[in-house]
Amino acid sequence: MTSAGPEDHAPDSAAPAESTDPRIDLPGIAWKRVSPKYLVAGLVQLGIAAVIVCGLVAVAWLAWDWTWAGWALPFVAVFFIISIVVEPRRVRSIGYALRTDDLVFRRGIMFQRFVAVPYGRMQLVDITRGPVSRALGLADLRFVTAAAATAVAIPGLPEADAEELRDQLVTLAESRRAGL
Template identity: 65%
Template structure:
């Protein structure tokens, strides 16, 4: 809600909905698979063509993957959304925080996607598309029930706001 200065109240406890804690597993699996594939490619280059730099690149990828694994739980806890009177406010990020407000009347498509690991854990991603490409938002790691009820609510709100234009 705007305060007296006209700024948004972005406090951590001000009605933010968080994603499921199980979403950490999805992110960890993705990081491990990506890290292993990159390390395997670097090892293949080193073994097949004796590129010394590939060995160092593989070690660098392994270090980056390890740091990413350590930060993953905190990064997932930073993801949240708020349903406000006129818009949906989305946030994510630890060091580089991103806040996006999507007006209900500007929503053109609300989509639910499920990857294989997320589907196995009963999770889904909710994607909101607007006419402006920069304001598209994806809320990851919602339970399937939450994603479906949020989709239905957002579609109802978007239809009622567009009718009032």
């Protein structure tokens, strides 16, 4: 009878490691995240929407005696509570990366979206600032190609980073279009 040596119990180092993350990912990409302040903007916007919608449903129930509104109010409130709880994870799922020939954007928890936009196909690069984002010093960078389905918006960038990225993308787009 022979005893098993330590080499018999060692894990096979040649076997590929399995990822426990169910998220689709592109290998070799260093993702840049949006600003942590974007979480605050999302929570404020959800809070405003919750107050308005729940207020309207409560008015319909109490002032106009619509009984269905009394039943709907808890469901509406639960919907907004779940949305507020999920918001931090949703914000963490947003990322972008500049590669040699394109910009790659990802977002989504349950329904994940990956978009690669070639620099030479960009037609419009725009910065937008809503009132909550402006108060927090954030901006959304939007760019559009000829295909409407590839319109991408990177939300929650600090204003200086958004302007710098916009200028960089415009320069890359012009140089790539010249080569077409």
